[in-house]
Amino acid sequence: MKIARFLFRGSLFAYTGLFFAFIYIPLVLIAVYSFNSNPVNMMTWTGFTTEWYAQVLGFKTTISENALYIESTDQLVQAVWNSLIIAGSTTVIATVLGTAVAIALYRFAFFGKRFYRTVMFMPMLMPDIVLGIALLIFFVNSGIKLGLTTIIIGQCTFLISYVFIVVSARLAGMDRTLENASADLGANEWVTFRKVVFPQLLPGIVGGALLAFIISMDDLVITYFIAGVDVTTLPMFIFAMLRRGIKPEINAIAVMMLSFSFVVASLGLYLRSRQK
Amino acid sequence: MASDMSLAGRRRVQLALLLTPVSLFFAVFFLGPLTIMIVTSFLAPGLYGGVEWVFYPHNYGRILGFADPAFEIFDPVYLAIFLRSLKIAAFTVIATLFVCYPAAFCIARLSERWKNFCLFLITLPFFTSLIVRLFIWVLILRQTGIVNEVLLAGGIIDRPLELIYTDGAIVLGMVYIFIPFMFMPVYASVEKLDWTLVRASLDLGAGPIRTFIRIILPLTAPGIAGGAIIVFIPALGNFVVPAVLGGAKVMMLGNLIEQQFLSARNWPFGSALAMMVMCAMLVLLFVYVLASGRRGADVMN
Known part of the structure; x- marks a missing residue:
């Protein structure tokens, strides 16, 4: 009986772990792959680059123009x-x-x-x-x-x-x-x-x-x-x-947006918890 | 007496000051548009995208099958899309519940600190961009996406699987964005659950499964029902998820409505379709309030 209960609680914890993994692994993935230098297949890692961020923010980059669609x-x-x-x-x-x-x-x-x-x-x-x-x-x-x-x-x-x-x-x-x-x-x-x-x-x-x-x-x-x-x-x-x-610079935009709302939301929730 | 009157008068002025702007705003920009939409759904479509002011129930006939061939042709495809949307929304509710329900039990029994931290982690995605969260699933599921890459590299499959642009992809995307909607009401009822009743049931000889069905499930039912409704309603009329993860192949009510407004330019028919979504919502709310009786009234308040 005790073992059964232990197993049950263990699997409940494991399930909850998977639950959070389901929510957060996609977010981590996009953050990592936004630095991938592969312009064609964004999910095949070919090297680290910050070009996409530079491109989005309007800096000069070495990327060939037709791989992108932010014309400006x-x-x-x-x-x-x-x-x-x-x-x-x-x-x-x-x-x-x-x-x-x-x-x-x-x-x-x-x-x-x-x-x-x-x-x-x-x-x-x-x-x-x-x-x-x-x-x-x-x-x-x-x-x-x-x-x-x-x-x-x-x-x-x-x-x-x-x-x-x-x-x-x-x-x-x-x-x-x-x-x-x-x-x-x-x-x-x-x-x-x-x-x-x-x-x-x-x-x-x-x-x-x-x-x-x-x-x-x-x-x-x-x-x-x-x-x-x-x-x-x-x-x-x-x-x-x-x-x-889909082109790679969306990754960079997405990550910047996620970071922005994470900061604002965390601040809001933090303020609220402090007020209680 | 005079001061009493002036006090009452002053209160009335205060109330009017507080309520008038919102009353006007809601009357003009909320109730007004809804009324106009309802009226439009009973008007005839004009030749070049406008409306003609005649009573025209055939918009609904076109969807539901009582169309007069002289005006509109009944095409079962619209009913099929409606039923398919109902099906996808129902699957979304069931899947979201399966994802959230066990986790709610686990989190409810953690210490205060961990509990708050977990709730924070669950609500956080709600505040991040919806379109960005959907976009990530495109990267994961598409032909050259991460799932196919990993499976191909591992030699498990030799051709990419068709994961995206399917009903399954739509349900997955909806589950991902609606998790907080389901989790919060379910969690609220799980946290309130009286564990002495559960223990009593076990002590009196009921097995764990029987205890779950007879005690735990009925006691958490209000949370499940609440979560189901606030997931089902936005899932039914959703057009962003099918547009992003369903491709052109999978049509839902939302896409059909968008098409009627932005490309086909048949506004009365589009309004009639939107009314179908509204009616489904009203029926659900009605059933919910009836089923939960007074409790439902409390929730609405």
Whole structure:
């Protein structure tokens, strides 16, 4: 019986090891092979090189031009810029609006509260593609030109929900007695909000904003439908490259993107764990 | 009395200030577009890509088989694609569950520190680029990919296997990106599991398998159901995974919808297809809420 239990626990651990291997080995593989110098067959190791990174970043390289498809790094830089502009704007808008609703639903009892709650969850449950085409039909019918503005509006519809959920979770865990104490000690509502509620709420707001930023940077489906012909974001750029065929410099771009989001996400999760 | 009134009045102003912007935003840019999409799905496609304002249920007829030949021809291929999408989404849910469920038990019994670290490792990929994570699987699975290279070099096969551009590749890609979606709800219910009940069942003579089926499985069922729903819904309408790992051969609802909007330019038909995805989602949510009764209502809140 004891041996059976030991074997069972052992195999459970082994399984969990495989589980993490499944998640992380692909990420390690791409990081390693992004330094492979083989321009034709990217998974056959022929030597170490940093050429692909140099190529992506726009430095002069010795690679023959036809092996690549970044004709100029300008396209890539433009896509990164677009993504940053969009993510920056959506983060501000979604954070303000999402926080406002979270506070309203937490502090006030009013008719239709349940309805608001349901509506706030809907964009997250809604399949991306449905929201994407609904927005496309709407924008085209209302005569708004597709571009940065439509992407920002479109992404906000679901980013508000994410911020709302993170901030609501923070509010639910807050200590209401502090608020009462502040009121008892003579602070008015505004002072209580600024000095007591807001500082406690801040980690939730920052967490929601970080989440919104990362999801906005990564959104492909909704952006893809409402971007129009002139604007390309980073995920769209990579998606287009994948559809044309794979060339080694995508590896380098991929690894840089992974590193960036790892740093931002680790920072966010670290901040959150410290706040607890 | 007067100060009471002004307090109530002030609160009403505060509430209005907090809620009005979002209400307007959601009414115009969320509920509005959805309504327009629903309406569009009942309109006739115009000759050059627009719509004609007549009631036209034949978009649905074309998919479901009640098409009037005078307007649209029923082509079973659309129904086949719908069923295939349902199948792939269902396989994705089952596979993700098999991957996550045992690991959840293992992680739930670790010490606090290790537990948090493991949860961090599982959530981290969620924050990294989806398209990049899918792209890695192209490199692994394609003809000259790492799996084929290794197998060829090891002499196990003498011709590259067809791994990519198959239904299996799509399910694998979806499992890879949906792991956090399944793991978190499953883990939440596993962690809450009352182990005294398990011990009681074992002490009273039930075998491990019987204990699992009668005690552990029902107690973790809410997590499994929750995970299944939040994996199934995005899997059903997904178009990125089949576009990247399914090639041109494997068509899913998502690709079909994309095609209707961006190349075929038949928006009403595309809207009708999207409505099929929506309906599948609503049916699922309805069943979920019914099955879990009050618990379902709590989860929604």
